[in-house]
Amino acid sequence: METISENRCFDGTQGVHKHPSDACNCDMTFGLFLPQEAQFTKVPLLWYLSGLTCTHENAMTKAGAQVWAAEQGIGLIFPDTSPRGEDVANDDAYDLGKGAGFYVNATQDPWAPHFQMYDYIADELPALVAKNFSIDMDRQGITGHSMGGHGALTLAMTRPGQFQSVSAFAPICHPTNSDWGKKQLGAYLGEDTSNWAAHDSTLLMKDRGFDGPILIDTGTDDQFGDLLGTEHLAAAIAERRQNAQIRLQPGYDHSYFFVSTFIEDHVAFHAQALYE
Amino acid sequence: METISENRCFDGTQGVHKHPSDACNCDMTFGLFLPQEAQFTKVPLLWYLSGLTCTHENAMTKAGAQVWAAEQGIGLIFPDTSPRGEDVANDDAYDLGKGAGFYVNATQDPWAPHFQMYDYIADELPALVAKNFSIDMDRQGITGHSMGGHGALTLAMTRPGQFQSVSAFAPICHPTNSDWGKKQLGAYLGEDTSNWAAHDSTLLMKDRGFDGPILIDTGTDDQFGDLLGTEHLAAAIAERRQNAQIRLQPGYDHSYFFVSTFIEDHVAFHAQALYE
Numbered sequence: 068m069e070t071i072s073e074n075r076c077f078d079g080t081q082g083v084h085k086h087p088s089d090a091c092n093c094d095m096t097f098g099l100f101l102p103q104e105a106q107f108t109k110v111p112l113l114w115y116l117s118g119l120t121c122t123h124e125n126a127m128t129k130a131g132a133q134v135w136a137a138e139q140g141i142g143l144i145f146p147d148t149s150p151r152g153e154d155v156a157n158d159d160a161y162d163l164g165k166g167a168g169f170y171v172n173a174t175q176d177p178w179a180p181h182f183q184m185y186d187y188i189a190d191e192l193p194a195l196v197a198k199n200f201s202i203d204m205d206r207q208g209i210t211g212h213s214m215g216g217h218g219a220l221t222l223a224m225t226r227p228g229q230f231q232s233v234s235a236f237a238p239i240c241h242p243t244n245s246d247w248g249k250k251q252l253g254a255y256l257g258e259d260t261s262n263w264a265a266h267d268s269t270l271l272m273k274d275r276g277f278d279g280p281i282l283i284d285t286g287t288d289d290q291f292g293d294l295l296g297t298e299h300l301a302a303a304i305a306e307r308r309q310n311a312q313i314r315l316q317p318g319y320d321h322s323y324f325f326v327s328t329f330i331e332d333h334v335a336f337h338a339q340a341l342y343e
Numbered sequence: 344m345e346t347i348s349e350n351r352c353f354d355g356t357q358g359v360h361k362h363p364s365d366a367c368n369c370d371m372t373f374g375l376f377l378p379q380e381a382q383f384t385k386v387p388l389l390w391y392l393s394g395l396t397c398t399h400e401n402a403m404t405k406a407g408a409q410v411w412a413a414e415q416g417i418g419l420i421f422p423d424t425s426p427r428g429e430d431v432a433n434d435d436a437y438d439l440g441k442g443a444g445f446y447v448n449a450t451q452d453p454w455a456p457h458f459q460m461y462d463y464i465a466d467e468l469p470a471l472v473a474k475n476f477s478i479d480m481d482r483q484g485i486t487g488h489s490m491g492g493h494g495a496l497t498l499a500m501t502r503p504g505q506f507q508s509v510s511a512f513a514p515i516c517h518p519t520n521s522d523w524g525k526k527q528l529g530a531y532l533g534e535d536t537s538n539w540a541a542h543d544s545t546l547l548m549k550d551r552g553f554d555g556p557i558l559i560d561t562g563t564d565d566q567f568g569d570l571l572g573t574e575h576l577a578a579a580i581a582e583r584r585q586n587a588q589i590r591l592q593p594g595y596d597h598s599y600f601f602v603s604t605f606i607e608d609h610v611a612f613h614a615q616a617l618y619e
Contacts, residue, residue: 075600328352
């Protein structure tokens, strides 16, 4: 692992680190904010999974999360959204290939050799972080924005016990039924839709739910609202009587201005679960 | 004036607006955050002048200022750092020409036809804002980062009564004596150094000071520390017995991670002065 940069930030450290990834078969870069407390003790960790077109950097510089993580004594990790490099397959569209890993393990060509983002986020990166940083891996929460909200919810439900809490900003809720999902799940996983169900929050909620609290914020003026399928996940949550809050925020859109407005609530929500 | 975008943010609105500028003889773009209170009453305004290479966008998306401005009921304006457009003179260096206006009125070719950033910030943009938005122009503070800190301090001292309070993050304090200054003041204002003094905070502090409070934060690990000349301004402030705080922040560098860490203090500092 190589440290690319470290900046002091809210009495802690915002680092950027690069490492060879076995899962993705390429070098991967991630951001890690460690609060001051990490100098003395292992701190809980909140995962932030980003949306389409993002790298590790967008949320790290634009979400305004560090101030609240420092206040709560929680670490923040910002993984990249896809494998990277010249020999990694790509597509001209913004929503397939690089920047659009969708947090799945691709089984189809040309994606399978590198696009193993589920394994990368669920297993490889946690092991790396546990080995190299002062993190208490028994206390992890996960959040994300848009495609990353989809990633957070599907990882939380398919890895019971790994995350104590999950939240999401404007998540893609029902990708098997959306143009943000059908194209990508088809490309990465093939046309047999039975393989898609493990990557659809609405279907996972119907099938198993989550053993912990869920917080979801989505703006009423989200310009991609029709692609998110919030209504399907909301119905599934209500039907299951899942411990969850779904908040439709009046006037907010899909931007980081929306995320930054509610990130304080999300960090506090995870802190409550992680310090229980 | 044309509104480029509006995003709901902390119950207020983050707007981006474009307008033809008489001072700069080109179209100029600025960001304006208005807190919720602006729907009902005129709100105080805090100017944020950005540093080298920045546009109106950097601080607007990376400084994390809106949360505190919303809390205090203050507007934030993020002007661009230079004139823009194909017919605007430029230089290959990052620190001259576009993105590097230095908040002066250029008298020299090829800069004079467009680089009138002092007049733009001091007169033209305030008049535009007063006319179009719910701002109380009798309550204005000004802050900035690096070159923008230089701009904030020099504007505050050369426009007595216009700003009630001034602060700065890692400001260029003594440009007539620094490689961040001599090159640009020479290019824009010519080689007669007597014309430079009105654009040097240290010289202005010796000459006149500021009738209000000053807050300056600079990191002890600022990678450009030698170019800032903080020691010269600090000495001038102490000699004048100016109402001021200069804080050397241990371990912090020149980045937005530094700015975002202390922006809460700066917004609160200005709010105290503006709501007096």
